Every structure is written in structure tokens, then in C-alpha cells.
Amino acid sequence: MDSKRLRPYRNEAIKAVENALIDNKRKMMLAMATGTGKTFTTVCMISLLIKSSYAERILCD
Incomplete structure (x- = not known):
């Protein structure tokens, strides 16, 4: 993740x-x-979860 x-x-x-x-x-x-930047933060979290193979699918409610 680009922490910059x-x-x-x-x-x-x-x-x-x-x-x-x-x-x-x-x-x-x-x-x-x-x-x-809630949307940006959430997209970063989802990206990390999928890249780390912790999650295959993510449901946002």
C-alpha cells in the first residue's frame, strides 16, 4: 500500500x-x-484484505 x-x-x-x-x-x-476520505480509506482496506488473501469477497451494507 502506498502510505504516502x-x-x-x-x-x-x-x-x-x-x-x-x-x-x-x-x-x-x-x-x-x-x-x-472514508471512501478512499475503505477502498484501501478492501484492497489490502483481498491482496493478503484474508477475504475473497467483501459485502458492504
Whole structure:
């Protein structure tokens, strides 16, 4: 992942999701302020999950 494009709070959000997955949590909610790049952060997380073979498919509700 190109961490140069990720702001510190985006890296923190991705690490929080990774830690939740390590703790076997299956449901998570990402809450960020307007204009902080929620979509970009989510796409980065999905990309990491698929590249690492942790997930084959991801359903967003």
C-alpha cells in the first residue's frame, strides 16, 4: 500500500480494522468526519484484505 497517500488518521483507521480482524471481530463500523476520505480509506482496506488473501469477497451494507 502506498502510505504516502494515506493521512495519519487513515492509517489509524486501517490499523484499527486490522486489529479487530485479529481479535476475530466480524462486524465493524468506520466513522469519520465529512470530507476525510472514508471512501478512499475503505477502498484501501478492501484492497489490502483481498491482496493478503484474508477475504475473497467483501459485502458492504
